Amino acid sequence: AQSVSQHNHHVILSEAASLELGCNYSYGGTVNLFWYVQYPGQHLQLLLKYFSGDPLVKGIKGFEAEFIKSKFSFNLRKPSVQWSDTAEYFCAVIPYNQGGKLIFGQGTELSVKP
Amino acid sequence: EAGVAQSPRYKIIEKRQSVAFWCNPISGHATLYWYQQILGQGPKLLIQFQNNGVVDDSQLPKDRFSAERLKGVDSTLKIQPAKLEDSAVYLCASSLGGRYTSNYGYTFGSGTRLTVV
Numbered sequence: 489a490q491s492v493s494q495h496n497h498h499v500i501l502s503e504a505a506s507l508e509l510g511c512n513y514s515y516g517g518t519v520n521l522f523w524y525v526q527y528p529g530q531h532l533q534l535l536l537k538y539f540s541g542d543p544l545v546k547g548i549k550g551f552e553a554e555f556i557k558s559k560f561s562f563n564l565r566k567p568s569v570q571w572s573d574t575a576e577y578f579c580a581v582i583p584y585n586q587g588g589k590l591i592f593g594q595g596t597e598l599s600v601k602p
Numbered sequence: 603e604a605g606v607a608q609s610p611r612y613k614i615i616e617k618r619q620s621v622a623f624w625c626n627p628i629s630g631h632a633t634l635y636w637y638q639q640i641l642g643q644g645p646k647l648l649i650q651f652q653n654n655g656v657v658d659d660s661q662l663p664k665d666r667f668s669a670e671r672l673k674g675v676d677s678t679l680k681i682q683p684a685k686l687e688d689s690a691v692y693l694c695a696s697s698l699g700g701r702y703t704s705n706y707g708y709t710f711g712s713g714t715r716l717t718v719v
Contacts, residue, residue, distance in 0.1 A: 531605075588697065
């Protein structure tokens with residue numbers, strides 16, 4: 489079945505460590521890609537998005553993601569995490585020609601130790 | 603601009619009772635979505651409206667869930683009767699629609715956390 493897969497369910501890092509969260513999707517054709525973040529007790533917020541052009545996209549709070557079409561991947565990275573990055577991160581895809589439906593991965597919980 | 607408003611924030615009900623959630627999208631957003639987020643999972647689309655018409659309700663358990671978007675603005679999602687497995691956060695989101703949705707994504711509300719006991 490077509491889906492969005494996030495490799496890690498829970499990631500624990502110390503402050504200043506580098507972060508990479510994996511995301512793969514199984515939809516063919518054109519896709520628009522997103523990363524959302526959900527801080528404890530808050531609503532989903534858009535971190536960054538890709539729909540065309542430079543496959544390396546920069547988002548808010550120092551996050552970036554790279555779209556690798558051949559690998560159907562859109563991994564999220566941050567060179568140095570902070571305690572305030574503790575949150576749940578969701579990769580999401582809008583596949584082409586599906587009426588704008590946003591399909592989420594299962595999420596990765598990030599815990600950053602001070 | 604004001605965000606997507608949802609109420610209530612929390613609701614606890616007994617199984618077999620009914621419950622309703624309300625959503626007010628961002629002004630001018632033609633498309634409205636209801637998602638269900640079960641603990642430990644990503645949000646799952648329940649229903650998508652374009653103005654006041656349903657675009658996709660294939661994932662909505664229609665024997666117990668219903669939703670409407672009268673006048674193409676506010677929306678309500680109802681569960682009747684509720685089951686234990688309906689315990690989840692119900693998220694409302696809105697978007698401009700069309701290619702703007704694909705390029706810019708959605709704006710989400712804070713959600714309603716439902717606990718069925």
